[in-house]
Amino acid sequence: MGAIRLDLIRRYLRPHRKVVLIGVAALVVVNLLSVSIPLLVRRVIDDLQDGFALQDVLAQAALIVALATVMGAVRLYSRMLVFGVGRQVEAELKQQIFDHLLKQEPGWVQTTGSGEVISRATSDVENVRRLLGFAVLSLTNTVLAYALTLPAMLSIDGWLTLAAVGLYPLMLMVVRLFGGRMMRQQRRQQEALASLSDLIQEDLSGISAIKIYGQESTEQTAFAGRNRIYRDAALNLARTRSTLFPLLEGISSISLLLLLALGSGQLESGRLSIGDLVALILFVERLVFPTALLGFTLNTFQTGQVSLERVEELLRRRPLIVSSASPTPPAKPGRGAVEARGLTVRYPNAPRPALVDVSFELHPGELVAVVGPVGCGKTTLARALGRMVELDPGQLWLDGVDITALDLAELRGQVGLVPQEGYLFTASLADNLRYGEPDAPFERVEAAARQARLEGDIKGFPDGYQTLVGERGITLSGGQRQRTALGRALLVRTPLLVLDDALASVDNTTAAEILRTIRSEQANAQSNDQGLGRTVLMISHQLSAAAACDRVLVLEEGRLVQQGHHSELVAERGTYRRLWDREQATEQLRAAG
Ligand SMILES: Nc1ncnc2c1ncn2[C@@H]1O[C@H](COP(=O)(O)OP(=O)(O)OP(=O)(O)O)[C@@H](O)[C@H]1O
The missing domain is CATH 1.20.1560.10 (ABC transporter type 1, transmembrane domain)
Incomplete structure (x- = not known):
């Protein structure tokens, strides 16, 4: 014994x-x-x-x-x-x-x-x-x-x-x-x-x-x-x-x-x-x-x-990701400016880093796409911005503050992260939408659903916003699920919004409408003098969506290999052009067949 x-x-x-x-x-x-x-x-x-x-x-x-x-x-x-x-x-x-x-x-x-x-x-x-x-x-x-x-x-x-x-x-x-x-x-x-x-x-x-x-x-x-x-x-x-x-x-x-x-x-x-x-x-x-x-x-x-x-x-077991003992307060109001300098991320026990020496800036109010071949580190970049993976200090700043110095709850109040697989809790659709702010009034729930192009679907549900979804509720389609997750993030007004392939299951027309809404929201905020509008980083497998963005970051094997506007990148020889040509060829084949 x-x-x-x-x-x-x-x-x-x-x-x-x-x-x-x-x-x-x-x-x-x-x-x-x-x-x-x-x-x-x-x-x-x-x-x-x-x-x-x-x-x-x-x-x-x-x-x-x-x-x-x-x-x-x-x-x-x-x-x-x-x-x-x-x-x-x-x-x-x-x-x-x-x-x-x-x-x-x-x-x-x-x-x-x-x-x-x-x-x-x-x-x-x-x-x-x-x-x-x-x-x-x-x-x-x-x-x-x-x-x-x-x-x-x-x-x-x-x-x-x-x-x-x-x-x-x-x-x-x-x-x-x-x-x-x-x-x-x-x-x-x-x-x-x-x-x-x-x-x-x-x-x-x-x-x-x-x-x-x-x-x-x-x-x-x-x-x-x-x-x-x-x-x-x-x-x-x-x-x-x-x-x-x-x-x-x-x-x-x-x-x-x-x-x-x-x-x-x-x-x-x-x-x-x-x-x-x-x-x-x-x-x-x-x-x-x-x-x-x-x-x-x-x-x-x-x-x-x-x-x-x-x-x-x-x-x-001590969590690897914890708030700093003496956290720096975030910039108020947040502007969603991001700076990455030599960002390198390695998962525990992984043979090589998922991101290597990545440096870029996101300016407040910009809509920036991240593209690249599978496994190049796009999701890891999204996770790094929400500090869902462990980071060394001195690599990533939000509004001039090192994100590892921010209190975790404060950081998550600044960065809205929408994953590809949006999780739905067993609760009403309204409560799923207001998950990040349980006390949000119903008008904001409706506005978020409208922005995420979910309103039409909700009208068709048996109990509208009160319809039970999640494991024991009605089953939503992949696109509805994604749009609910997007609406949830839109409801919380974070200065930085990161969409990790969050529109992949949404049809092209709806995805374009959602992007247009986000765009006009950015423009409104700028013209109404409410700041520069939220910064959006959009990870996408579809280069046609990237073409509508202010700038595109191209990752390959964990490294940032190109960045610029779509029109510049297609004109260069490189990864982006290769991916673009492949996408165009696939589109043509689909149209032909
Ligand atoms: N939790 C993890 N633990 C260990 N390695 C991981 C983990 N998540 C991702 N990786 C590895 O990190 C690398 C980058 O993965 P990541 O998911 O960021 O790529 P991605 O570009 O988003 O891929 P995809 O286009 O398929 O979504 C891959 O080699 C992957 O195997």
């Missing part, structure tokens, strides 16, 4: 120490009462040898019943207190883990696997609850039972006591022998369960891909493999448990038999009264349960320990 992390257990229990202490005090009372009852029974039985007095017997019996009732009530109270602490710690820990998960960068959750994270946040936390509730209660109870019962037994007969409990160390040896194995098996079972949950989650998210490629049977085989591993792990653990506990029961029964056999001899020789023997039997019986329970308790301790460490490991 690994070293018990008492420091961790103490730390978790510290905020509840008053309740735990009252619970333990109640257990002391329970055990004192529990020791006094066999002693009372002994007196009654021995008094009976001297003659039967109904009044006395009834009085003693009433006392025993009263004591047993009080004992039961106090035991119930102590259980409620200590189990309550376990539940309380469980609730606090779940909240702490959830808060902690929200602080992590998205890349970590993706690489760790959500099944693994969910398993730690649920089943591991439950094991911790059992450790702090059941295990602490029963271990304290066992210690108290021994501490109070053994002296009482020894005062009756030392040798008989030794004979009765002499086999109990053997019981502990058996527990120790099986303990390490059970701990390893428990860990394997938890890992297998996490891997099974990962697969279910992944397959549910990728169900369309599975169907399109007809890979149901491959996935079934993969599931069967992981399911088998989980089943075997669970069976191994069950096998160890089911060998251990009958062994413990057997040993305690032998103890009782030994006491009866040796005790009756002592009775005959007159060295022991009947009351003494009955009391000893009652005492040994009292110890059977806490000792047998010790097996369960140690088991719970072991699994709880494993889980406690897994939970601690999760809570120790």
Whole structure:
């Protein structure tokens, strides 16, 4: 058995120490009462040898019943207190883990696997609850039972006591022998369960891909493999448990038999009264349960320990992307001016950087496109602007402030990032649109929907803006989903808007209308003297969309290889011209065929 992390257990229990202490005090009372009852029974039985007095017997019996009732009530109270602490710690820990998960960068959750994270946040936390509730209660109870019962037994007969409990160390040896194995098996079972949950989650998210490629049977085989591993792990653990506990029961029964056999001899020789023997039997019986329970308790301790460490490991994980300790306030009002100087981004464990030495400027109110072959780093650039990937300081500035020096919440209030796959929460369409500003009035929700060309679609939905969307709501088309994500970003008036291929599923006419709206909004802001209008960086696979922008940045293999207006770039030899020629050829083929 690994070293018990008492420091961790103490730390978790510290905020509840008053309740735990009252619970333990109640257990002391329970055990004192529990020791006094066999002693009372002994007196009654021995008094009976001297003659039967109904009044006395009834009085003693009433006392025993009263004591047993009080004992039961106090035991119930102590259980409620200590189990309550376990539940309380469980609730606090779940909240702490959830808060902690929200602080992590998205890349970590993706690489760790959500099944693994969910398993730690649920089943591991439950094991911790059992450790702090059941295990602490029963271990304290066992210690108290021994501490109070053994002296009482020894005062009756030392040798008989030794004979009765002499086999109990053997019981502990058996527990120790099986303990390490059970701990390893428990860990394997938890890992297998996490891997099974990962697969279910992944397959549910990728169900369309599975169907399109007809890979149901491959996935079934993969599931069967992981399911088998989980089943075997669970069976191994069950096998160890089911060998251990009958062994413990057997040993305690032998103890009782030994006491009866040796005790009756002592009775005959007159060295022991009947009351003494009955009391000893009652005492040994009292110890059977806490000792047998010790097996369960140690088991719970072991699994709880494993889980406690897994939970601690999760809570120790420091997010890579954090606000600066003394953040610089953003420029107010924000103008959306961006400067990148030698921007280099490398994902953790990636063999080479996704962006290398990229330098450019975005002027306030500009509409700039980013194009380039697949995997050239376009999305990474979008993520860098929203600081969704870790950056070294001194590479990227927003309105003259290094973005790593900005408070994260402030930064995200300045940069609207619209990903290609807009996520919809299970909520009304209106609430999805106002997700970034939950208190935004309905007029702004309508305006955002109008700008994102979503209004017409909403009219066709059963409950209009109140239609439930997301996982449990109606299914939106890819284009509707994208336009909702765009509307959500447009509602929050960030000075910089980054569209990461956010119009890819929107038809060309609608995409052009949306761009025109953004353009006229920029122009209005400039002519109304409301500043220069928001700056827009638009990542696109379609060069025809880039042609309508003020400027185009061309990336290739993580480097900025060209920049300029579309008309300049098509006139140059280079990546842009190559991509443009290819797009034109594809268009012509499509028109011809
Ligand atoms: N989370 C990640 N961890 C490690 N490497 C990554 C991660 N995301 C992207 N990459 C790698 O970084 C490089 C740039 O990827 P990025 O997604 O920025 O390209 P992109 O130009 O947006 O591609 P596409 O046109 O396909 O959308 C690629 O080599 C990619 O494999």
